[in-house]
Amino acid sequence: MQKHIIKTGQVFGRWSVIKEVEPKRFVTSNRTQIKRCFLCRCLCDSATERAVVLYDLLNGKSISCGCIGNEKTTLRNTTHGMSNTTLYYAWKGMIQRCENPKSREYRWYGAIGITVCSRWRKSPQAFFDDMGPSWKPGLTLDRICGEEGYRKQNCRWITIELQQRNRKDNRRVLCNREPMIMTEAAEYIGIGVHVLKYWLNKGCGITSINGNIIKDQSKLKEKI
Numbered sequence: 659m660q661k662h663i664i665k666t667g668q669v670f671g672r673w674s675v676i677k678e679v680e681p682k683r684f685v686t687s688n689r690t691q692i693k694r695c696f697l698c699r700c701l702c703d704s705a706t707e708r709a710v711v712l713y714d715l716l717n718g719k720s721i722s723c724g725c726i727g728n729e730k731t732t733l734r735n736t737t738h739g740m741s742n743t744t745l746y747y748a749w750k751g752m753i754q755r756c757e758n759p760k761s762r763e764y765r766w767y768g769a770i771g772i773t774v775c776s777r778w779r780k781s782p783q784a785f786f787d788d789m790g791p792s793w794k795p796g797l798t799l800d801r802i803c804g805e806e807g808y809r810k811q812n813c814r815w816i817t818i819e820l821q822q823r824n825r826k827d828n829r830r831v832l833c834n835r836e837p838m839i840m841t842e843a844a845e846y847i848g849i850g851v852h853v854l855k856y857w858l859n860k861g862c863g864i865t866s867i868n869g870n871i872i873k874d875q876s877k878l879k880e881k882i
């Protein structure tokens with residue numbers, strides 16, 4: 659039988675391989691099987707380490723320390739039906755944007771003081787209770803006032819098209835490397851927003867007479 663080559667750091671589901679360990683012996687009434695085992699660490703917060711049979715890694719029978727199963731159960735038990743997953747991801751995305759500096763979107767949220775209210779932060783269930791009833795498929799979470807954080811009074815569900823339109827008017831720019839929305843940047847350097855928009859549409863950035871540099875974030879994605 660061909661021997662599988664498994665490298666340290668290779669990932670199966672949430673398992674990350676550390677090293678090969680003693681094979682496990684499985685004895686049934688008519689035969690004994692020896693199965694290769696790998697010490698793996700789960701990529702969840704618990705960082706559980708366990709020896710996992712190679713075959714279970716390869717065929718997807720073992721994908722985590724049990725955390726994935728637990729998360730699904732929590733979801734099933736907290737609300738009902740198919741909407742759970744979407745609501746859960748909306749909740750998770752919101753927490754990530756506001757609290758995880760490694761999140762791609764953090765600079766537009768957490769870094770500029772957009773927070774999640776403590777009620778929602780503590781519990782996805784509280785978020786489901788507040789926002790679940792008004793949710794419909796195809797809608798996305800939106801803050802009514804862009805300067806304020808995530809809480810029931812400032813949140814609603816809107817269509818993705820509407821959100822994109824709002825975002826276009828509130829285009830994100832870097833003003834001297836500081837994240838701002840276009841209207842703020844225009845005010846900051848003292849020109850009309852339509853003028854700034856015109857120049858940003860022409861290229862990826864402008865330098866104002868007093869030396870402020872404004873760049874269109876959407877055109878810089880690869881560089882930062």
Ligand SMILES: [Zn+2]
Pocket residue numbers: 672700701702703704705706722723724725726
């Ligand atoms: Zn885990």
